[in-house]
Amino acid sequence: MTEEKVNLEENDTTTQSGVFLPKIEELVVSSSPHVHDNQTVRKIMLTVLLALVPSCLCGIYFYGINALMVIIYCVVFSVAVEVLWCRIAGKKTDTWKDCSAILTGVLLAMNLSAGIPWWVCLIGAGIGIGIGKQIYGGLGYNPFNPALVARVALLVAFPKLMTTWVPSRFMTENPVYDKIITYAPSAEQLKGKVIPFLSNTCDSITCATPLGVVKELSKSGVHNVSAFDAVSNTPMYWDYFFGNMGGCLGETSVLALLAGGIFLIAMKIIKWHIPVTYIATVAIFSAAIHAANPAITPGPLFHVITGGLFLGAFFMATDMVTSPITKKGMIIFGIGCGIITSLIRIWGNYPEGVSFSILLMNAVVPLIDKFTVTVPFGYKAAEKKVGA
Amino acid sequence: MSNLHHDDHIYFAGGVHPEEGKYLSESKAIQEAPLLDSYTVILNQHIGAPPKLIVKKGDAVKKGQLLAEAGGFVSAPVHSPTSGTVRNIEDCPGPMGVPLLAVVIDSDGKDEWGSSLEPIADWENTSPDDLKKRISDAGLVGMGGAAFPTHVKLSPPPEKKIDHLIFNGAECEPYLTADHRLMLEYPESVVEGCAIIARVLGVKNIYIGIEANKPDAIKVLREKAASFGVNIIALRVRYPQGAEKQLIYAVTGRKVPAGGLPMDAGCVVQNIGTAVAVTEAVKEGKPLFERVTTVTGEPLANPGNWKFRIGTPVSKAIELAGGVKYSPAKVILGGPMMGFAQKNLQVPVMKNTSGILLLSKEQLVQYESYPCIRCGRCVDACPMNIIPGPLSTMIESGEFELAEKNNLMHCIECGSCAYVCPSFRPLVQHFRRGKAEINARKRKMKK
Amino acid sequence: METVLIAFILMTLSGILLGCIIGAAAKFFFVKSDPRIEDVNEMLPGANCGGCGKAGCSDLARAIVAGECVPGSCPVCSLAVVGRIAAYLGVDAGSSVKKAAVVFCGGSNSKARKSVNYNGINDCISASLIAGGPKDCRFGCMGLASCARVCPFNAIEVIDGLACVHSDICTGCGKCIESCPRKLIRLVPETAPFHVYCNSPEKGVEKKKNCDVACIACRKCLKAAGEDQMKIEGFLAQVNYDNMPGADVIEKAACPTSCISSPENHFPGTLKKENAAR
Numbered sequence A: 001m002t003e004e005k006v007n008l009e010e011n012d013t014t015t016q017s018g019v020f021l022p023k024i025e026e027l028v029v030s031s032s033p034h035v036h037d038n039q040t041v042r043k044i045m046l047t048v049l050l051a052l053v054p055s056c057l058c059g060i061y062f063y064g065i066n067a068l069m070v071i072i073y074c075v076v077f078s079v080a081v082e083v084l085w086c087r088i089a090g091k092k093t094d095t096w097k098d099c100s101a102i103l104t105g106v107l108l109a110m111n112l113s114a115g116i117p118w119w120v121c122l123i124g125a126g127i128g129i130g131i132g133k134q135i136y137g138g139l140g141y142n143p144f145n146p147a148l149v150a151r152v153a154l155l156v157a158f159p160k161l162m163t164t165w166v167p168s169r170f171m172t173e174n175p176v177y178d179k180i181i182t183y184a185p186s187a188e189q190l191k192g193k194v195i196p197f198l199s200n201t202c203d204s205i206t207c208a209t210p211l212g213v214v215k216e217l218s219k220s221g222v223h224n225v226s227a228f229d230a231v232s233n234t235p236m237y238w239d240y241f242f243g244n245m246g247g248c249l250g251e252t253s254v255l256a257l258l259a260g261g262i263f264l265i266a267m268k269i270i271k272w273h274i275p276v277t278y279i280a281t282v283a284i285f286s287a288a289i290h291a292a293n294p295a296i297t298p299g300p301l302f303h304v305i306t307g308g309l310f311l312g313a314f315f316m317a318t319d320m321v322t323s324p325i326t327k328k329g330m331i332i333f334g335i336g337c338g339i340i341t342s343l344i345r346i347w348g349n350y351p352e353g354v355s356f357s358i359l360l361m362n363a364v365v366p367l368i369d370k371f372t373v374t375v376p377f378g379y380k381a382a383e384k385k386v387g388a
Numbered sequence B: 001m002s003n004l005h006h007d008d009h010i011y012f013a014g015g016v017h018p019e020e021g022k023y024l025s026e027s028k029a030i031q032e033a034p035l036l037d038s039y040t041v042i043l044n045q046h047i048g049a050p051p052k053l054i055v056k057k058g059d060a061v062k063k064g065q066l067l068a069e070a071g072g073f074v075s076a077p078v079h080s081p082t083s084g085t086v087r088n089i090e091d092c093p094g095p096m097g098v099p100l101l102a103v104v105i106d107s108d109g110k111d112e113w114g115s116s117l118e119p120i121a122d123w124e125n126t127s128p129d130d131l132k133k134r135i136s137d138a139g140l141v142g143m144g145g146a147a148f149p150t151h152v153k154l155s156p157p158p159e160k161k162i163d164h165l166i167f168n169g170a171e172c173e174p175y176l177t178a179d180h181r182l183m184l185e186y187p188e189s190v191v192e193g194c195a196i197i198a199r200v201l202g203v204k205n206i207y208i209g210i211e212a213n214k215p216d217a218i219k220v221l222r223e224k225a226a227s228f229g230v231n232i233i234a235l236r237v238r239y240p241q242g243a244e245k246q247l248i249y250a251v252t253g254r255k256v257p258a259g260g261l262p263m264d265a266g267c268v269v270q271n272i273g274t275a276v277a278v279t280e281a282v283k284e285g286k287p288l289f290e291r292v293t294t295v296t297g298e299p300l301a302n303p304g305n306w307k308f309r310i311g312t313p314v315s316k317a318i319e320l321a322g323g324v325k326y327s328p329a330k331v332i333l334g335g336p337m338m339g340f341a342q343k344n345l346q347v348p349v350m351k352n353t354s355g356i357l358l359l360s361k362e363q364l365v366q367y368e369s370y371p372c373i374r375c376g377r378c379v380d381a382c383p384m385n386i387i388p389g390p391l392s393t394m395i396e397s398g399e400f401e402l403a404e405k406n407n408l409m410h411c412i413e414c415g416s417c418a419y420v421c422p423s424f425r426p427l428v429q430h431f432r433r434g435k436a437e438i439n440a441r442k443r444k445m446k447k
Numbered sequence C: 001m002e003t004v005l006i007a008f009i010l011m012t013l014s015g016i017l018l019g020c021i022i023g024a025a026a027k028f029f030f031v032k033s034d035p036r037i038e039d040v041n042e043m044l045p046g047a048n049c050g051g052c053g054k055a056g057c058s059d060l061a062r063a064i065v066a067g068e069c070v071p072g073s074c075p076v077c078s079l080a081v082v083g084r085i086a087a088y089l090g091v092d093a094g095s096s097v098k099k100a101a102v103v104f105c106g107g108s109n110s111k112a113r114k115s116v117n118y119n120g121i122n123d124c125i126s127a128s129l130i131a132g133g134p135k136d137c138r139f140g141c142m143g144l145a146s147c148a149r150v151c152p153f154n155a156i157e158v159i160d161g162l163a164c165v166h167s168d169i170c171t172g173c174g175k176c177i178e179s180c181p182r183k184l185i186r187l188v189p190e191t192a193p194f195h196v197y198c199n200s201p202e203k204g205v206e207k208k209k210n211c212d213v214a215c216i217a218c219r220k221c222l223k224a225a226g227e228d229q230m231k232i233e234g235f236l237a238q239v240n241y242d243n244m245p246g247a248d249v250i251e252k253a254a255c256p257t258s259c260i261s262s263p264e265n266h267f268p269g270t271l272k273k274e275n276a277a278r
C-alpha cells in the first residue's frame, strides 16, 4: 500500500481534476498478446523432475544409499558443467536456473548403475551437457537427448562398468533367485558357458539384467523356450513390475515410472502419443516374433516391463526439444523407436536398444517434422475449390 | 466457466482460455461521456482509400456534419462528433505509432445537431439499396477491430451466394465488456440492426453468436430476437471464438477456405456494435460519431463502459475512469490478446476502439529471445492449426520462403501461441515481421 | 597385430592410388584459363563481400581481365592496389571514389527521447512494427544492431543505442543499406568533411521534441557553405556530395543542435576501435 502511495505522489502527470494519469516513462510497448498463462520452461522442467521422484525413491529403496549418491553426483556435475561452459563461452551463466541441466543430471543418473564410481558421473555429465547440449547452443538447439548421448558414450567407453549391475538388495536375500539359477539352462546346454543371474565375484555381488540374460542365452545359441522361462515367469514379472531386479537406477520400477508418466500426461507436459505408440510397437513386434518362434525371444510382456522401455518411452523419447512437435510426427517417432528397440533387443549385439533407438530417431526428427506439417484450418476446402 | 451451457457442438481446434478479467467492468452500465473541449478526429479510420477532406481550418461544423467524404468504394466518410469550429487539420499520433492526419474540432459547448441524414422510420419497406446507401453515408465500419467499411461487406459479388448472416457477440477478448453491455442495454437496437442488415443482404438465416459466459445477454436477446427471426447461439467460451473463421465454423460448421473471405463460405460476419450503429443510422439518421468502449484494467480507479465520441483522447478516457491508482506498465488500445500497446496517450478513440486496457507491472509479459524448446504448446493452442514454434525459428533465421511454405500466411495473429509459450518467445511479432517481409517481396516481384 | 598391419598397408596403398587418379584427372581435364585472372584475383582483397556487384572476388577478377569492369570497381581496394592492377593489365584504373557507409542519425540514447520501453525481438525491422519503434523519433536509428549483424567486416558498432560506422574499417560494400528499415544508411565519399546526422523530414519543432541533435532546418550551414554545396530538402539540410563543402563550414555554421559534425567527432562517447575490429 505504501508503495502505491509513493508511486502516486511522485506522479506529476496529474490532471486539473486531480486524478492521476499513467506515467509515460513507465510504459512498455511490445507486441500483442499482452497477457501470458505463466507457464515457464522452469516450471515444465520442475514438473518433470517431480514426476521422476517416485522412480528415484524406488532406485534408492532397492539399491541403497549408493543410488542417492549417483543421483547427487550427476546433478551437481551437470549443473557445474553447464555453468562452467557458459562462463567460458561468455554466455549468460544463469541458464541452469531453467532446471534443464538438473533434469539432464537426474535422467543420466537414472541410466547408470547404482555402483558406478563418481568419475563416470563426471564424464557423463561433461559429455551430456557439453557435447550433447551446449555445443549446439544450449537448450532448444540440441538435436539429441543430452542424457542419452552421455549414456551411449559411456556405454561405448566403459562397456564393462556400464553393464555391471548391482542387484537389488532383496534379490541377494531372496532364495528364490538361487532357485532361478538352478532353473537356468544347464552347463551342457550352454556349451560350457554359464549364464549366471547373480554372480559372486571376489569383491562384490553383481547381477545381470533379465534382458542381458536373454541376450547371452541367444548369443550362445540356446534357442530353448525353457531357458527363457527361467527369467520370464509370472513371479518374476511381478518383481520386474515393482523394480526388484538388477539394472539402471531408474529403469527398474515400471510402477514408479508409469505413475510419473501418467502424472506428466495429466499435467499436459507430455502427450500420450509417443509413450503409447512406443510401448505398443515393442509389444506387438515382440509378440509377433514370439508367436512365430517362441525360441527366439520371450513374450511381449517380458519386453515391455524389463529394461529401460518405460523410462525411455515416458521420459527420454518425450524430451520436447528432440522429439517431433506434431501429434502425427509423435506417432511416427514412437513407432520408429519401438521397431528399432525390438530389432536391437532381438537381433542386435546389445541386450538393450532403447537409448540407441531414441537417438537414431532423434536424428530423423527434422525429416519427420518436414513431412508432418499440419494442414491449416480451412485449407482442404480451398484445395477442393481449386479442383472443382 | 467453460462448463457453461453452450449450443455449438462444433468446436474449432486449439484456442486458449485466458483469465477473463471481465468482472472489472461487466456490471457497469454504459455511461455517456461528458462533452469535451476538443476532439481529434482521425480521417483514415478504416481499411481502404483515405477519405476526402471537405472542411478547412476555421469552418464551423455541427454535430454529425460530414468532415470528409468517402474517397472511393472501399472507404468511409467521417463525421463531426460535436458542434464547434475546426481548429486545425494536423497530424496526430495514431494507434500504431504512425502519425495520422486528423481534424481537430474545438467544441462550442452547444452540441447542435447538424446531420444531413433523414431518419428512415419505415425501414421494412425501404429498398435494400437505399438502406445500404444509408449505411455507407453514415460512415459505418466494422467496430470489432479491423474497421472494414460495412457497406463493402454488404455488397458481395453476385456470384457469391450469401445465405448466412452472423453477428459476433462472442467478445472473446479478455477484459472487454463493451459488446456485452450493448447487448444487455440495447437489445432492441441490436436485434433490429441485425434485421436491417439481413434485409440489405436478403438473407433469412440470421444468427448472433454469444459466448456462454454472458448468460444474461443471451437471455435478454432471446426474448427480443424471435420477432425479427434472429437466432441466438451460445458459444463455447474459448479464445478466439470471435475470430471470423472460427465463429463461422462454430455457427454453421463451414470452413472458410484458406486465404478466402467469409463470403466464400456463404457468410457475412458483422459486429454487434455495428448492428446498433446501423439501427441508429437508419432510424435516427445518426452517423457514426460515437461508440461504446470499455476502459478497464486493475490500475484504474473506476473501470467501466463509456459512450465516447470519436476523437476523445485516450488520456481523457482514462481520466473519466477515475485515473489510475498506481502507474500502469502498459496502455493498450483493444484487448489484451490482439490490442496495440501505446506510447502516446493523446491517441484518440477511433471507430474500432473496442477497449482501452491498462495493465499493471505484475501482469506485464516480458518477452525474451530464448530459443524454442519445441514443447508443442503453441501447436495445441493455434486455432489455425499451424506450427508456430518452428515457424518463428525460420523467420528468426531469415528463411522467409520456407516460412511461407510452412503456412505463415495463414496466421491470424490471434496471439494464442505466444500466450502459452513457456520460452516467452514474441511469436506474433515474428509472424508480423515475416508477413511484412513476404508481402514486401511479393510487391517487389510484381514490379 | 597383423590386422593393424594389413589395415595400414591397405590405407597407404589406396591413398597412393587415389592420389595418382586425382593427379591424372587434373592433367587430363585441365581447362586453360587466363593466368592473369589468377594474378588479379591474388591482388583483390578476397573478402568476397559482393560490393562490386559481382558474385565474389574471383568473378570480378575475371570481369576485369575480360574488360567488363574497370579495376576501380572494387570498393574495398585501396587506390594503390587499384593502380597496381591497372598497371599489371595495362588498362585505365577507372575513377573510383572510395565510399563509406554513414548512418545519418545522431540520436543516441542520451540525445534522443525514448519515452517508453520496448520489449520484443532484438531486430530493427521487427521493432519498427511495434508502436512505431522504441524511440520517439520515427525516422532515427533504433540501435538494435540489424546493420551491425549483416556487416561482413564488423565495421558497424552500436554505441549508446546508435549505430556508427567506422569509416576506416568500412569497405563501402553496401550490405548494411538494405538491412535498415529506416533507410538511414547511405554510401557517401569517405573524404566528405562532415555530414548532417539527421534523417527526419518532420518540422523543426516536432523534431526538437524528440531529439536534441535534430536538424531544425535553420539554414545556418547553407549560408556558411558555398553555392550549391548544401541543400535543404523537407526541413532537412543535406551535404551535396558531388560538390563538397570545406571542413570550415562546421565552425562557421555553428549548428545550434550540433547536428553537423565531422565523422571523427560524431561518435557518441569514446570510440573503441579494437571493439569494432573484433
Ligand code: SF4
Pocket: B381, B382, B383, B384, B385, B386, B388, B410, B411, B412, B413, B414, B415, B416, B417, B418, B427, B428, B431
Ligand atoms: S497468432 Fe497465428 S500462429 Fe499464433 S496461434 Fe494465432 S493463428 Fe496460430
Ligand code: SF4
Pocket: B371, B372, B373, B374, B375, B376, B377, B378, B379, B388, B389, B390, B392, B417, B420, B421, B422, B423, B424, B425, B427
Ligand atoms: S510454445 Fe514456445 S517453446 Fe513451445 S513449441 Fe511453441 S514456440 Fe516453442
